[in-house]
Structures are given as structure tokens and as C-alpha cells.
Amino acid sequence: MLKSQKPHIGIFGRRNVGKSSIINAITGQEIAIVSPVPGTTTDTVTKTMEITGVGPVVITDTAGIDDEGELGRKRVARTERTLDLIDLGVIVISHNQFGEFESKVAAELGRRGTPFFVLHNKSDLAPLTDSTRDHLTKNFDAAALDFSAIHPTNYEELIAIIQKTMPESSYRRQSILGDLVTKGDIVLMVAPVDAETPEGRLILPQVQAIRDCLDNDCTAIVTKDPDVRILLENMRTPPRIVVTDSQAFEKVSASVPDHIPMTSFSILYARLKGDFEKFREGTPAISKLCDNDRVLILESCSHHVIGDDIGRVKLPRWLTQFTGKKLDFETVAGTDLPGKEIGDYKLVIQCGGCMLTRKQVNMRIRPAIERGVPVTNYGMAIAWCFGIYNRAMEPFKE
Ligand code: SF4
Known part of the structure; x- marks a missing residue:
């Protein structure tokens, strides 16, 4: 299943509208199997690519929303779960067919506050009509682009519509500590090292908090919980804030004088992510x-x-x-x-x-x-x- 901090784009559509060809056309790579046989994509396929102005994104090709049979229903359920995890939806249609299936996906995306646009594929066989475009604008407030994954002539337009529709909040990096520190501050970070700690590295929240500290022109000092008290006693300038692993909260709290603010990586992430x-x-x-x-x-x-x-x-x-x-x-x-x-x-x-x-x-x-x-x-x-x-x-x- 999808799992990454990068913005996610989900490609939805009926079987055989060319979703796999679209993901290949966007990424310029043969990563999804393309076949004229409906239902070739039996599971979600993901690919990471860089989009100018947005950065790295994860593109997910889903199984057809009209898949049939017991296995088909399971694939559709998986496709539906993907709806929860994406930042931008692309509903792929062809031959101007935007019916019940597509309306359902559009409604589900709308319910989740996820922006989307419609990609009318196979324009070489049947171009997007004004009435389909009007229907999408009027009923779903959705932009539509006519496209041919087999003979793409307007690739730049496709990238432009992704750039325009992708919510900025999904790729604009928020500072973890920015409003808690000022330039020149010291941030003391406490990272316990025990049997449950990964060997030879710090965990992601710690690494990202250190980097965020540097981005805010602050100094990060990292220590283990037993050393906090001595370190604080020897620091000429006290830290602006102490950030500890939550598991060491009790010990660290006892070592940090009350006048020094203290919180945990997990609480910082509750603010950042939740x-x-x-x-x-x-x-x-x-x-x-x-x-x-x-x-x-x-x-x-x-x-x-x-x-x-x-x-x-x-x-x-x-x-x-x-x-x-x-x-x-x-x-x-x-x-x-x-x-x-x-x-x-x-x-x-x-x-x-x-x-x-x-x-x-x-x-x-x-x-x-x-x-x-x-x-x-x-x-x-x-x-x-x-x-x-x-x-x-x-x-x-x-
Ligand atoms: S906080 Fe821990 S469990 Fe949660 S995503 Fe990060 S590493 Fe995984």
C-alpha cells in the first residue's frame, strides 16, 4: 500500500481506458503492463517521479473501478482504499464516457477534499467533446484534458495540469520547529539508544528535526537521556527547547529544569502530520x-x-x-x-x-x-x- 511522505497521485478509471499507458506516458517509463485486455492491472502499481515545482511524487495506477467477480471486488476495494491516501486524483476516461463509475470516484474524492482532474485518453480515436467538458465543469467543477497516451502531443499540458491541481499543502514542506525557535538558538535533542533503537542510525523524526534546526539557523545538540543533566549543567547558554524521544519523557523531564521548555519528537509530529x-x-x-x-x-x-x-x-x-x-x-x-x-x-x-x-x-x-x-x-x-x-x-x- 502507499506509504511515503511524498505527494501521491492516484490514477482511476474503468478497465481498458488506458490507465497503465497513462502512467507510462507521465513517467516516460514502461512500469505498468499495457495490454488491450481489460483488467490487466490486477493490483496497484506505484512509481516515483520528479515534477518541476512540486518535487518527487508517487504515482499509483489502480485496478479498474468496474472490475468484476470475487477477485475483481477485492481489487476494487483496494482501489477504494487508495482514495484515502492520495493528494491528487486523475480520473481517466475515453470515448467521452463519464458515467456512474466515474461519478462515484469523483464524489468520493470530493468527500475527502481531494482535488482531481479528468484525463480524456485515446484522443486519437475519439476527441473530447464540448458537451463532456461542459458536463465536467458544470457538475464536478473539474478540468479536463484531451490526451493520447499512445501518441502524446501535449505532454507539457498534462504536467501543467498536475502542477496546477496538486494542493500546495501536499508538497510545501512545513518547518517542524520554525515557530518555536529563533536564529542562533540551541535545541537539545535526546535520542535514547537501546535494544529497540535501529542500529547505526537515528530514526526519521530525529534526522528531520536536526535538519529543520539547521534550516532555521539553529544549533542542534544530540545526546542520550542519561547525559542530559550533566550536559545542561555544563552549557553556558541553555537550550531554547529540549526535544526528547517520548519513551524517555519521564527521565528527561526530571533532568530538565522547569524554566527550559520541553516536548517530544512525537508531539512535534502530531502537529506536523496529524x-x-x-x-x-x-x-x-x-x-x-x-x-x-x-x-x-x-x-x-x-x-x-x-x-x-x-x-x-x-x-x-x-x-x-x-x-x-x-x-x-x-x-x-x-x-x-x-x-x-x-x-x-x-x-x-x-x-x-x-x-x-x-x-x-x-x-x-x-x-x-x-x-x-x-x-x-x-x-x-x-x-x-x-x-x-x-x-x-x-x-x-x-
Ligand atoms: S512514528 Fe514510528 S511507527 Fe509511526 S511512521 Fe514513524 S517510524 Fe513508523
């Missing part, structure tokens, strides 16, 4: 959990689970210790949700989502929000359990 206000609103629900309440823990990527895994061992342990209740935990990795009714959970805890786009994180927690299930984030939940929530959220008061 619905920060909904997380803020949902976190106090931890204190209301009762025996046998179901808690859903959402990780956004898969990893080899070892030892005291945060999502499967530590977080459930801290929540159980804090609430004193017998809770029923379920942890789901990836981009999907469990098959069960989301309204049955009493709390949903989302990870930092460092591997995903903001749109993908928000689409994942949306069903819970729509059903009125409180949502929070790893860092905020951990801070709540350790009684340091107010301190960890203090930097974001405004």
Missing part, C-alpha cells in the same frame, strides 16, 4: 478509560517487533499502570484500520506518522473522529500517563 487540536481534545479521555475498554493503537509503518516494542508493550503497559484498568489493546501497523467497527473503541492512539503525508495520517484517524471516538498521539498519551502533559504541551499554548 490533527493536533483533535489529539489535544482526545488525550484527557485516557483518564476516563474503564475495565475492558478497547484501545486501538495505530502505527503507520511495519517493523520487526522486538523486546519492549513501543506500540505493543510499552504504551499498553504505561496506560494500564496509569489507569489501573484492565484494557483491551489492539495494535495495527500500516495504513489500514482493523476490520472491526471503529465506534467500539474508547480511544485511538496514532503514532507520529513520520513515514506518511499529513493527508494520510488524517484520513486514517478520520473514521474515529467521525464516530466521536477520542484520538490522541503516542507522545501526548505518554506525557499524560507520566503526568507531564501540561509541560510537554506548554510550547504550543498559542
Whole structure:
């Protein structure tokens, strides 16, 4: 399934309108199998390419929205899930056929606030008519481009419409720390190194926060949790803020004097990637959990689970210790949700989502929000359990 911080473009359409040819034409590579046989694309195919002004994007070719049979229905379900994860939709049609299937995709994209345009393929066989164009403008406010993937003569127009329709929020990089620091500040980052830490490297939120620090003309100092106290005592200029891995919150909080602001990488990511206000609103629900309440823990990527895994061992342990209740935990990795009714959970805890786009994180927690299930984030939940929530959220008061 789709998983990348890059903006995602989804190619939708019936079988045999030439979706695979379109993705090949856009990328200039033979990455999707092209055949006149309907239903050749049996699964999603993705390709990354660079688009000027937008940067690297992930293009996903989906199975036909009109696929049939048991297997076909599974492919359609997978195509529908792709709708949740994209930033821009391209509905491919041919022979001016924009019917029920296409209207459904357009409505689903609209429901998710995802912009789209219509690509009328096979223009060499049947050009786009004014009436189809008018129908799309009038009923869907959608732009349409006449195109031939086999004989492309207006490739630049296709790229231009992608550039124009792609929402800026999907590719304009937001600063992680920009509003919390000023030029010349020192940011102290705490990165525990233990059995669960990947060997020989820092994790993505840490790397990105260091880079963000440099982009803001600040100095990043990285240390491990046992060394925080001594380091702070020896620093002539105190750090503007301390950012710690949430797992070391308790220890680090005890070592950082109250006048130095402190938060966690995960909370910074809750702001960057998720619905920060909904997380803020949902976190106090931890204190209301009762025996046998179901808690859903959402990780956004898969990893080899070892030892005291945060999502499967530590977080459930801290929540159980804090609430004193017998809770029923379920942890789901990836981009999907469990098959069960989301309204049955009493709390949903989302990870930092460092591997995903903001749109993908928000689409994942949306069903819970729509059903009125409180949502929070790893860092905020951990801070709540350790009684340091107010301190960890203090930097974001405004
Ligand atoms: S589980 Fe979430 S926060 Fe952790 S690495 Fe994966 S996407 Fe990032």
C-alpha cells in the first residue's frame, strides 16, 4: 500500500481506458503492463517521479473501478482504499464516457477534499467533446484534458495540469520547529539508544528535526537521556527547547529544569502530520478509560517487533499502570484500520506518522473522529500517563 511522505497521485478509471499507458506516458517509463485486455492491472502499481515545482511524487495506477467477480471486488476495494491516501486524483476516461463509475470516484474524492482532474485518453480515436467538458465543469467543477497516451502531443499540458491541481499543502514542506525557535538558538535533542533503537542510525523524526534546526539557523545538540543533566549543567547558554524521544519523557523531564521548555519528537509530529487540536481534545479521555475498554493503537509503518516494542508493550503497559484498568489493546501497523467497527473503541492512539503525508495520517484517524471516538498521539498519551502533559504541551499554548 502507499506509504511515503511524498505527494501521491492516484490514477482511476474503468478497465481498458488506458490507465497503465497513462502512467507510462507521465513517467516516460514502461512500469505498468499495457495490454488491450481489460483488467490487466490486477493490483496497484506505484512509481516515483520528479515534477518541476512540486518535487518527487508517487504515482499509483489502480485496478479498474468496474472490475468484476470475487477477485475483481477485492481489487476494487483496494482501489477504494487508495482514495484515502492520495493528494491528487486523475480520473481517466475515453470515448467521452463519464458515467456512474466515474461519478462515484469523483464524489468520493470530493468527500475527502481531494482535488482531481479528468484525463480524456485515446484522443486519437475519439476527441473530447464540448458537451463532456461542459458536463465536467458544470457538475464536478473539474478540468479536463484531451490526451493520447499512445501518441502524446501535449505532454507539457498534462504536467501543467498536475502542477496546477496538486494542493500546495501536499508538497510545501512545513518547518517542524520554525515557530518555536529563533536564529542562533540551541535545541537539545535526546535520542535514547537501546535494544529497540535501529542500529547505526537515528530514526526519521530525529534526522528531520536536526535538519529543520539547521534550516532555521539553529544549533542542534544530540545526546542520550542519561547525559542530559550533566550536559545542561555544563552549557553556558541553555537550550531554547529540549526535544526528547517520548519513551524517555519521564527521565528527561526530571533532568530538565522547569524554566527550559520541553516536548517530544512525537508531539512535534502530531502537529506536523496529524490533527493536533483533535489529539489535544482526545488525550484527557485516557483518564476516563474503564475495565475492558478497547484501545486501538495505530502505527503507520511495519517493523520487526522486538523486546519492549513501543506500540505493543510499552504504551499498553504505561496506560494500564496509569489507569489501573484492565484494557483491551489492539495494535495495527500500516495504513489500514482493523476490520472491526471503529465506534467500539474508547480511544485511538496514532503514532507520529513520520513515514506518511499529513493527508494520510488524517484520513486514517478520520473514521474515529467521525464516530466521536477520542484520538490522541503516542507522545501526548505518554506525557499524560507520566503526568507531564501540561509541560510537554506548554510550547504550543498559542
Ligand atoms: S511507527 Fe509511526 S512514528 Fe514510528 S517510524 Fe513508523 S511512521 Fe514513524
